[in-house]
Amino acid sequence: MIVKVSKELDPLPYLISKLKKSPEVGSISIFIGVVRGKGEGGERVIKLEYDHHPYLARKVLERIVKEAIEEYGLIDAIAEHRVGEVKAGEEALYVLVASKHREEGFKALKRIVEGIKSKVPIWKKEVTDKGCRWVRGKLRGGHS
Amino acid sequence: MRVCVRLYGWLKDYFKVGTLTLELDYGSYQELVSKLAKNLNDKDGLLVEGGRLREEEVIVALNGEVVSLKELNRIKFKDGDIIDVMPLPSGG
DSSP: OEEEEESSOOOHHHHHHHHTTSTTOOEEEEEEEEOOSBOTTSOBEEEEEEEEOHHHHHHHHHHHHHHHHHHHTOSEEEEEEEOEEEETTSEEEEEEEEESSHHHHHHHHHHHHHHHHHHSOEEEEEEETTEEEEOOOOOOSOOO | OEEEEEEOHHHHHHHTOSEEEEEOSSOOHHHHHHHHHHHHTOTTOSSEETTEEOTTTEEEEETTEEEOHHHHHHOOOOTTOEEEEEEOOOOO
16 A cells, blocks of 8 residues: 655556556556646636645545555555645546456545545645635545 | 644635644633634634634644544643644545
8 A cells, every 4th residue: 555645646657566566456446636727717727736734644545545445355555645736737646446356446446536535634726827716625524 | 831723725824824822721622712713813703603613614633633623622732732723625
């Protein structure tokens, strides 16, 4: 299991190679979060600025990935989230899950991505050609 | 006793402060909230409403552990405690 919250993401081929080590792996599902270049009001997004709680972000991310591995019987999983400035079009989030079969991989991938969005203490500010605004999170169940 | 309160995300921008030190006499949640609202000059009630932190807006951690607002009601803060007041997550 790899979890990382930092300014840079590891290269995808490197992460995939990490997951392919077990002979049991029959499926690797990948989610790539990309910074949209267009805001909700049609404005041009220049970049996102991510703030985070360094200790808790990593801790909560680790817990989410660990729970998914256990619940779905995954062989392994990786989640990496960028913080700081991320320009439009760049990748901000990688989640990779290795499983025996695709079904549990798809479900686990969704669970981890939703968990990251609702529980990991990371916050994004959208910087556009018309100004900037913090994206407000929504109350979606427990955070502990 | 002195406790350290840290703000994150939009809270830090809106109140223009990231870290503040509060002097507490009793160490109760009510005292913390009251002094926090006063120090931050939260006249619009964005963070504190009716003597309580707005549950639909923030999560709180005490010394690196997330605590529910119900739990906070029962906690006696100690000298040197670090209280993180964080907006709801919006990463991804």
